[in-house]
Amino acid sequence: MKTPFKIISLFLVLIIFSCNKTESSSGEIKTSISLDNKSLVGKRKEKYLDSIFNLLNAKKNDSVIRNLYFRLSTEYYYNKNLNKSLATSLMVLKLSKDVNDKEGIAKALYYIGDSYGNIKKDSAYFYYLQAEKLYYKLSDYDNTARMLFSKACVLFYDGNYVECEVEISKALQYLKESKDQELIYSCNALMGNCLEKLTNYDKALWYHQMALNNLEKMKLSNKDELNNYNVASTINICNLYDLKGEYSKSIQKLQGLLSKDLEEKWPRLYANVLSNLAYSKMKNGQYHNVYLMFSRSLKILEKSGDESDILYKKIHIGEYFLTQKDTLKAVQILKEANRLAIRINNSNEILTSLKLLSSLDKKNSFYYANEYINLSDSINIIQKNAHNKYARIEYETSRIEDENKVLTKKNLYMLIISFILILLFLIILVLRYSKYKNKELQFLIKQKKANEEIYLLLIEQNEKINIARENEKTKIARELHDGVMNKIYGIRMNLGFFNAKIEAEIIEKRKKYIAELQNVENEIRMISHELNQNSFFEGNDFNKMLTILVDGQKDISVTQFKYIIDDSIDWSIVQNIYKINLYRIIQEAILNVNKYANANNCEIKIQKIKDNFLRLTIIDDGVGFHVKTLKNGIGLNNMKDRTISLKGKFKIKSKIGIGTVIEAVFNLDAIV
Structure with missing residues (x-):
């Protein structure tokens, strides 16, 4: 006993x-705030500590302030205000987490466990366990052992002696x-x-x-x-x-x-x-x-007022009276001890007093024995539950840690996978960008090459135009020289010969020569019109121009010319080079009909075939000719050359006494 x-x-x-532990952990703090005012006790001390707590709330979170919170929690603890000690410890835990102060977090968990103490042993055990694991991760083995010791104390006072022994063995x-x-x-x-x-x-x-x-x-x-x-x-x-x-x-x-x-x-x-x-x-x-x-x-x-110590002494005094066979005093003092044990809820001493009373108080022996058995069974159940409770705390904590490890592992895998995916995405992006830049470079090279080809084509086209222009000039010069000049010379000679005669027959011949001069005049006018053709095509209706050209033959030709208009052709989108050459081919054809064909009718028709193809057809009912024999005719060759220069197709069909058909087909997309 x-x-x-x-x-x-x-x-x-x-x-x-x-006491030594807490003070030594914070005694190195140097500050103007004093927590060692020993003249204050009880409520006055608590009020003083509250004022310091409120003061610290307004301070910046640093190591000095956190250590002051630790000291403040200790002072509350020794002033027997566990609730405020707990609140202060929870505050410093939050502050430590805010700055990721691992040592501060572990220490705060330790203080929270102390603040729960005997009030909530399972909570105290839980926080000691958390602090233990954190100290272990920090390789702080002294404090790891300290937490194992604190857990063992909780187990000891709950009657879990086997588990207590295990924890102390780990600590040692x-x-x-x-x-x-x-x-x-x-x-x-x-x-x-x-x-x-x-x-x-x-x-x-x-x-x-x-x-x-x-x-x-x-x-x-x-x-x-x-x-x-x-x-x-x-x-x-x-x-x-x-x-x-x-x-x-x-x-x-x-x-x-x-x-x-x-x-x-x-x-x-x-x-x-x-x-x-x-x-x-x-x-x-x-x-x-x-x-x-x-x-x-x-x-x-009794002067100190510690009821637990008083309880133990009364039980021992009861035992003493039992040895002295003074049953009445023994029963009296043990009943006092039993009542005191019940009031302070000391189950072990309740059992002890009940056991002694059951053997001394014969009158109430059965009652005390029954109470002893009931209480003993209840204590066994409580201890068993307590054992299960602490084992469950260990298990649940371990399970949570395992889940956290699995979660951390999953997060790590997800992070690695995300990093790989991002890396692949960046690689694909870089490759696509490189491919795009390469395509862009290839495009620029092709564009440059195309520009060079266009430039060469333009130069070639300009050369062709210049050649055509020179050819036209040569043709006009030839026409003026060989045709017009010869005609004028012949007419001038004949008129000079007939000028001195006044016979009626001579007068009629003179009129014919005058009419011939009018024809020469028209021919010169036509050649002059050709020389100004380039500027003439800009901004004019091509159909109207052709109509004027054909209608102009009425006064100077016996042939009835007819131009058939195709309204489906939009001449505004046709390039001038096509219109110029079409105009000159028609002009050349009209000249040939007037000079050689002796035709009554001539039909000029331009049609749109397919999408961008034009077909020019010139049909007359003149005397005709052998195509092979006139293969080298200048006028026909000019028409053919103009057609070929535009990458078109040129055909001539003619028979003696039947007439002539000239056909030229142009692809408007051939020259871009």
Whole structure:
């Protein structure tokens, strides 16, 4: 029944360790804001801390401000305001996440776990677990072990001793190379207490002895603090001696701890040592002064107001009265202990008091035994659920991490695939752009080549035009020289011969020569008209021009000329070069008909065939001629040359006494 004192001693070690841990982690901050005002306590301290919290909210998020939040959370914690400690820790967690401060995030998770503490053990366990994993990723193995220790404490106070042992074993593995002797000491002490609960007393004793060995390596500036560690470990060792029945060893060690200095500085710890000594003496059968020791211990603890310690002392006093066979006092004090245990919800001591009462209070023995069984079953169920709960937290956390890993892996694959697709897209884009630029270059080369060909064609065409122009000039000159000049010369000679005679017959012949001069005049006019033909075609209706040309023959020719108009032809889109050559071919044909054909009728017709083809047909009913014999005729050759120059086709059909058919077909797209 000495276990409660062992738990108290462990709790004392944890508080000392926690205090040192928190202050050392933030003690290096230099700031004008003071959080160490020891003159303020309770509500005044809380109000002071609130003002600092509000002040920090207006500050920029940096490492100094975050460390101040950590210190503020610690001050709230020791001022017993866990809600505000939790709120402050959550705030610094957010700030740390905002700047991706991994160490700050892990530390904030640790503080949140401490803030939940015994209020929500599963939440505390969850945040310790998160902090542990993050510290491990940061290769901070001391703090990884610290989180394992914190998890083990939660498991220990929930009665999950096997899981507690596993967590402490992991922590000690991480601390093999560590120089943090305080943390190692705490882990060894908790392992000893855990093994004690698992009834492995020898191994538990070994771990408590290891904890004492750690004390020799610890460098603490406060000797009182080192002494308190020593007292706590000694109490733990004496608990094991008592459980093994070695009460004399326990009495010897505990008596060595009692001192006036301990009583004055640490009255609660002194009361626990005194009570444990009384308990060991009682178990060893040394009843002298035992009740006084229990009473004095109880009196000291009642001043501190710690109901848990008072509960344990009353149970031990009840046991003492039981050894003294004072059943009434034993039942009275145990009932008080039972009521106190129920009020503070200490299930272990409720069971202890019920068990003792069931054996002492014969009248209500059945009631107490039944309550004991019901409560024991309930505790077993709770512990089983607690075990499942923490296992579930580990599993769910692990599952979430696995899902995150899978998600991260998927995201990585998606990122890689996206990168490859983007790269392929860029490659395709570059290739297409290169292909486009290459096509553009090829097009420019072809365009340049086409321009060169066009230029050459234009030069060639100009040469042809110049040649045609020269040929026309030559023809006109020849016509003037060979035709007109000869005619004028002959007429002039005949008129000179007949001018001196006045006979009627001579006068008639003179009239004929005068008419012949009129014909020469018309011929000269026609040649002159040809010389101005280029400018004449611009902006005039081609059909009208041809009509005027044909109608103009009425006064100078016996042949009836007829021009048949095809209204489907849009002469505005036909190139001038075609119109010029058509006009001259018709003009040449009319001249030949007038000079040689002796025809009564001549039909001139231009038709549109297919899409861009024109056909010129000139038909007369004159005397005709042999085509082969007149193959080298100048007029016909001129017409043929003009047609061929436009890449057209020229045909002549003629028979003596029947007439002549001249046909020229032009492709308007042949010359672009």
